[in-house]
Amino acid sequence: MEIRLTGVSVTFPDREHPALDDVSLTVEEAEHVVLLGPSGSGKTTLLRCVLGAVKPTSGTLTVGGKNPAKAAELRAIRRCTGVVRQGNDLVHGLRAQTNAVLGTSPSWGLRDWAAVLRGRVPARYAERVRTLAETQGIQPFLKSQVESLSGGQRQRVALVRAVLPEPRLLLADEPTSGLDPVTAQAAVHTLREASGVTVVISTHDLSIARQFPRVVALRDGRVCFDGPELSERDARDIYEGVEVGT
């Protein structure tokens, strides 16, 4: 799904400076983009705008041609979108594998509900859950209650939940935070494997950013870099506040 922002600004109440400041950006259908930038630069705000959780103060934003600020259009966007949130939002009291299949619930029939209510994975998702869980290294924990998992293990369950329904758009806010280098790499692999899917992730990890074909960097709510290759100098400029490319 294409994401198109035109002159988008967001100023939160009681804030002097905008969180997003006149951002114009197009992410093409099936493009994989990483958002980079210092803490507080506006990455999460941008992702939340795409999800309709924050409304632009000015400017226009469309996702697959739909306006996420309108409830009916937002529902259509959310139906095709997988999300991995910072800190994630798994349902406590349920097994990891039950959480992993929750994103597919709109298409459940009676048999699927019956399986889920018994804590099992519906048969038609079993193979893919197993494959994804193996890639993410969470196979041994699938039957555990999510609250007994570590932060990194929960993060990986959230990633499986996001990709399992085969969404057209995948948004991930720091999906590798809290993961060790090997599991972080597995998470990136799963996201990069989503061919034909529009993928936008935010990260602070330059080695992860460099694995994506396009890097968009924000600083003080503005786009300060947009390109395919991030040099050491560009990275330093983004984080040290120097004008990129000067």
Ligand SMILES: Nc1ncnc2c1ncn2[C@@H]1O[C@H](COP(=O)(O)OP(=O)(O)OP(=O)(O)O)[C@@H](O)[C@H]1O
């Ligand atoms: N709900 C809110 N109310 C007021 N200010 C907010 C709100 N959400 C974000 N902000 C402010 O907007 C700015 C951008 O925040 P945002 O979370 O988008 O940054 P970020 O780049 O994702 O940071 P990080 O890398 O630390 O997650 C910050 O100054 C933040 O304090």
